[in-house]
Amino acid sequence: MKNDDDKAGPVTSLDVAKRAGVSRSAVSRTFTPGASVAPETRKKVLEAAKDLGYRVNQLARSLTNKRSALVGIVAANLDNPFRVEQIEQISRRLIEQNFRPILMPAEASEDPSHVIGLLLEYSVSGVIVTSDTPPQAICQECVSLGVPVVLVNKRDIDAPVDRVLMDNENCGRIAAETLLRQGCRQLALITSQSPSFSLEVRQTAFLQTVADQCERPARVFTGRFQNYEGGAEAVHHLLQSDQVCDGIFCVTDYMALGALDALRMDGRKPVPKLMQIIGCDDIRQAAWQGYGLTTIRQDTQKLADAVVAALLTRFANPDAPATTRILPVSLIERSTTL
Amino acid sequence: MKNDDDKAGPVTSLDVAKRAGVSRSAVSRTFTPGASVAPETRKKVLEAAKDLGYRVNQLARSLTNKRSALVGIVAANLDNPFRVEQIEQISRRLIEQNFRPILMPAEASEDPSHVIGLLLEYSVSGVIVTSDTPPQAICQECVSLGVPVVLVNKRDIDAPVDRVLMDNENCGRIAAETLLRQGCRQLALITSQSPSFSLEVRQTAFLQTVADQCERPARVFTGRFQNYEGGAEAVHHLLQSDQVCDGIFCVTDYMALGALDALRMDGRKPVPKLMQIIGCDDIRQAAWQGYGLTTIRQDTQKLADAVVAALLTRFANPDAPATTRILPVSLIERSTTL
């Protein structure tokens, strides 16, 4: 039933107004949730809009509102399946709440400032950072522009930004306690040479727990990168060292899979018989038949909920003090532990 | 050196103009690539802008330009690492070209129309679809609104939209020829019960090539889903069938990994000795030590380049006939073939 006007191009609220025989304001109100329009008027407008194929121009709307429904997501390390799960869940929640996520993949090393600047030009109403912790300066700038920043699994910072973390400390603790409970006598920690904040916390908690509950301190082996290859590399160091070891905590599943494969390839230390291994994150690959990795799960859905909740709360109350949400983790036992 | 005015809020071009002692137009021109401004003026403007912390409001700019730099990416199946690589590369290219990608994860099954509608409200200047082929109606609508659509690895459609495909036909052919060349006598095809367009083409080409070059036709086994579990499921069917078979083509690496693990778990058909297997896509996991999957590679960087090129070309020439870009593929031999 589309009635092409003479002039092509997108249909505006004025077109709809004319056809419905009302004013632009009436049209606007019809499409503004919670505005007062007579049911009669509303009906006429809706009908005209449908006939014409009208769509609100959100850009124009944002211009007056001073706030768009655009939200930036700054993400690095998309090769790690865990990161992907995070951003997928976050995007979905955002869209459910009628936001539109702008995805900004960032180099792992690169300073997120630049990318955040790019977002600011688009009047995003919020920025979610899952890459490196952005410098304080840019956070301050966002805040002073009224753009909330939510940091996911990032270090604390001296700026009023909200954070969502999973309970990294507990990850390390649970890993250590589980391995010891399963009878391991000499533990090892596998991590990356330049650990991010989360990894650092996991490491420290693990090492501390081992120190507290076991006579032998855990040994530490590292790979250059926080990925599959890094895990394999660390295992090579471990095997070369010829030191006794019967239980490993890998700070991420992504590294753990590399470690596990390297261990199996080598063959001297069958898992879990002579070597037990626990990862962290519960990426889908951990559950694959070929791996069956025991790990510590964090629920990316809950994480996404928390992130979006943080954002919404902040919109409602821009001047509230910065908050930190810590999400619980749980052990998932599969076949790499006894 | 930020000079807070009395009135807070974002700095506008007028603020900069005043401070630099010029008109708003001069400011606008300074920030418009390829506009003519006297170097002197430009300098003054830039300085004032920096002092004030000015940022162009792209939303306002888009409103006059009638075209934003927003580009929608509609993606499903983000659990498949290959999809993730695609969208990561595409996002990066887009950002390099100063676009901003809006990520719309879609349910695999769901009709992309709705999601595209959400994008249209934001005056996106293009839509890239890697999920299911959207219905013709919505494509028509995009086109008539001047919003180019680029389909990635999707079926052709009766609407003027550009497509980027990899050479799926060659994938199937190469797989068949390679397996036969390596001495396989009885081939099998593993695919999903409801194959997407790409998979269908790969299947058909594989089956056809086998029919042409081998006396025994290939057998087909399917899993319910196009994923790891689906691959494993198909292998179970294959093993249960008790039919002879010494070479498998899996239509995606993602399925192939599940197939490989199931085969190893079972143990009766060691790979590659008694069973050779070839996947397709070359996801990173295929190269993992634990898998070493022989596969057919498509270069996601080239794909991203082609997608963005299609978009740019279309901007330059909106009325050109629809194009299809087909990207070459190549065999990567690892350890699941002899």
Add this chain to the structure above:
DNA sequence: CTGTTAGCGCTTTCAG
């Protein structure tokens, strides 16, 4: 090269 003027499409007071 520069400033003035007139909108882009929408929302939002403010009277009626």
Add this chain to the structure above:
DNA sequence: CTGAAAGCGCTAACAG
């Protein structure tokens, strides 16, 4: 509840 009018921040035509 409704319409008229003003303006969000920017750019594009046009004279100068």
